[in-house]
Amino acid sequence: MEKRGMIDTWIDKHRSIYTAATRHAFVVSIRDGSVDISSFRTWLGQDYLFVRGFVPFVANVLIRACKDSGESSDMEVVLGGLASLNDEIEWFKSEGSKWDVDFSTVVPQKANQEYRRFLDALMSSEVKYPVIMTAFWAIEAVYQESFAHCLEDGNKTPVELTGACHRWGNDGFKQYCSAVKDIAERCLENSSGEVLAEAEDVLVRVLEHEVAFWEMSRGGQ
Ligand SMILES: Cc1ncc(CO)c(N)n1
Structure with missing residues (x-):
């Protein structure tokens, strides 16, 4: 049995926004096969831009993992995440041509x-390491949970969208998220009440941003 930490406690406390972020109508529509392709194209284009902006954020997490963590293995976990963003950008480009989305x-x-x-604000040196790690976990975990749902038993995910679902819904990504969560939990265990309050707030804000991000797909394009 895994130990229950702060993050699980916060997820329970903020269950409705967590569910809104991980079971959004757009994700559910991929899983049940009713997805509107123009929504998918909108999401694809917006997420490509997001991921390009996420690279400097993860690079900053990497620097903090080297400087502020007592554990040398933190750096290796984050470096793995940064490396997979390299593949991810290539994947977006090929998906862009497949769906005729011109990212430029x-x-x-x-x-x-x-x-x-x-x-960008989280990249400030004022933000404490446990807070950054909590945010980083939440950002990755929403995609992992969402896309894994599209691959679970009983899905009717259209075959041409399974590539996207596997990208974030695969077991390796799940294990990576779990490693990031362990880092965050370890740091939170030794944090002051003030840092804990900030981490909880940042977690909820990530979930809100994720919901708003999915919402963009409704607009179509
Ligand atoms: C909006 C968003 N959140 C999280 C991820 C996961 O990396 C992503 N690609 N896009």
């Missing part, structure tokens, strides 16, 4: 810009 003409929507600004 995609304009970041408001939810995307706001999420990006939030990530």
Whole structure:
């Protein structure tokens, strides 16, 4: 049995927003096969831009893992995540040609810009390591939980969308998220009440940004 830590406690406390982020109508529509392809194209273009902006954030997490962590293995976990973003960008490019989405003409929507600004603020040296790790875990975990749901038993996910689902719904990504969660939990165990309050707040804000991000897909394009 895994030990229950702060993150599980917070997820229970904020269950409705967690569910909103991990079982959004867009994700559910992929799973049940009713997805509107124009929604998928919108999400694809917006997420490509998001991921490009996520690279400097993860690079910053990596630097903090080298400087502020007492454990040398933290750096290895984050480095693995950064390396997989390299593949991810290539995957987006091939998916862009497959769905005829020209990324050079995609304009970041408001939810995307706001999420990006939030990530930029988290890159400040004032933000404590446990807070950054909690945010990092939540960002990755929402995609893992969402896309794994599209691959679970009984899914009617269209075959041409299974590539996207496997990207974040595969077992390796699940284990990576679990390793990031362990790092966050270890850091939170030794944190002051003030840092804990900040980490909880940041966790909820990530979930809100994720919901708003999924919402963009409703607009179509
Ligand atoms: C909006 C968003 N959240 C999380 C991830 C996971 O990396 C992603 N690609 N996009």
